[in-house]
Amino acid sequence: MRISRRFIHGMFLILLIFSVSARAAETVDSDEARSQFVVGNIVFVLLHEFGHLVIDDFDIPVLGNTEDAADTLAAVTLIRLDRTRPESDFAYVRMLLSAADANRILWETGLERDNPDTYGARHPLSLQRVARIACLVYGSDMDTFEPLGELSYLPGFRADWCDNEFEDADKAWEWVRDTYITKAEHGNLNHTVKYGNTRDPAQQKIRDQMQQREVLEKAMQVVEDTVLLPDSINLRTRSCGSPNAYWDPNERDLVLCYELVQGFFNLSSEQKITELEQRMREFNRDE
Helix, strand or coil: CCCECCCCCCHHHHHHHHHCCCCHHHHHHHCHHHHHHHHHHHHHHHHHHHHHHHHHHCCCCCCCCHHHHHHHHHHHHHHHHHHHCHHHCCHHHHHHHHHHHHHHHHHHCCCCCCCHHHHHCCCCCHHHHHHHHHHHHHHHCCCCCHHHHHCCCCCHHHHCCHHHHHHHHHHHHHHHHHHCHHHCCCCCCCCEEEECCCCCHHHHHHHHHHHHHCHHHHHHHHHHHHCCCCCCCEEEEECCCCCCEEEECCCCEEEEEHHHHHHHHHHHHHCCCCHHHHHHHCCCCCC
16 A cells, blocks of 8 residues: 655645744643634644545545645535534634634635646645635535635635535435445444644643644544444554645554644634634524
């Protein structure tokens, strides 16, 4: 098996992460909105890598880019979790929109626009990820999420077809589940969660906050509620030397690097009450 060690956004996210002031790591815990932004991005990244895990484990044929497929598996999973858990009050969709917001921040720096190499990269452009996430959420319930169809990053000619786009994605998600996942042979699985050692006090603070909030345990619960895997996995955090997350099929490790989490803390200093978030605040299940 090949080892998957994919940079989430390549060198451009790395540049952005370390160009933003690290003071956000000192203040984010006092700002609930920023904390939700960080947690939402962590969950989306883990589910994205979990998508690679599922594709690898079941040898699922993919027509197109596997990065797009992993994004779709992650996004539809979160949308479906909100559908099955009305008491969540769109908590999972909010996580998804936090990931869109991080991609918006990246795009608005101009780091991608000004470098031609990004247009040939395996990952979609950040702006495309924003539009894809907004379209899937909007298309999943066009009445409830009608304001999302007006976003500047989601042009009207695409918004009109978002219900079809979500239907295609949702159908593919169900096909993967019914064709592969539900037919797998399952033994007594023993998934593990481990918060690894850190390299410096800033990462230690992040580790302590994640462990206190049981971020990995909650992510593992989402995995267990979503799919039965043919073998156990290890969900780990560790210092990697660069902002990354990856699935290692040889060791069956799904790894989230502290540097990436630290980067999301730093990005949260650039987070504003964006149009996505403002629109989401208008939604209420009781209305």
